[in-house]
Amino acid sequence: MEENALSYFNIMDAIQTSNTGAHASPDFSDTWLVVPCYNEGTVIREVLMNARLTFPNIVAVNDGSPDNSAEEIHASGAHLVNHPVNLGQGAAIQTGVEYARQQPGARYFVTFDADGQHQVKDVVRMVERLRTEELDIIVGTRFGRPRAEGDQVPWIKRVVLRTVVMLSPKTRKLGLTDAHNGLRVFNQKVAQELNIRMSGMSHASEFIDQIADRGWRIAEEPVDILYTEYSMSKGQSLLNGVNILADGFLARRLP
């Protein structure tokens, strides 16, 4: 309990910092955030309520979480879709996109993490860019600009992500610097054509595959991923990194 309270305050600090500088947003009623969620009950309500201040349309896909994620999503006012069992982040994203693309007036779609690591101000910039540039999809990158003073990317994550890019011909061909960034903004064409079938970590590689194979026009946008005490306490950073590499090698799914 103690630990949860600590993480909670930490994430609220992070969210408040992340809001600083977000310009008063124009109308985002044509934009849907798709939020995959697994066991994020301690933070998901605040993350969604904060995002809803700018983006009123959010669908969170609760992927068979045994915790109180579903109740917290419901309390936030976001749309809630439940997977009765855990099907993985890729399946949750696919479900959320299928839900969002059916909503009247939906033109732009965003994949946004449930744990407070993504920032609303980055999404605002990416959607505005997608409105004005001839692009189908913009993906976030942690490495798109010279390394900043306060850069929080853990070194192991940095090494793994660099390695994935190096080993992945499609990622290199597309000119991408960050193969596993969960923050993406895309248009209706991508939302209609998207067909993520891999579970686990492989969905990020599958996303890259589909971008390359379907010829979607893509650009990267530098974003800051927040490494909060809460996100680090999930302890997945190292494991995810290893999984990303293992998945890629075993399934030959490095795009």
Ligand SMILES: Nc1nc2c(ncn2[C@@H]2O[C@H](COP(=O)(O)OP(=O)(O)O)[C@@H](O)[C@H]2O)c(=O)[nH]1
């Ligand atoms: N739907 C679903 N979401 C997941 C699953 N595992 C992780 N997530 C969500 O995917 C996002 C990113 O996961 P996270 O563990 O933070 O990965 P990392 O930040 O890339 O290291 C968060 O919003 C999680 O709640 C899963 O099995 N199913």
Ligand SMILES: [Mg+2]
């Ligand atoms: Mg995370």
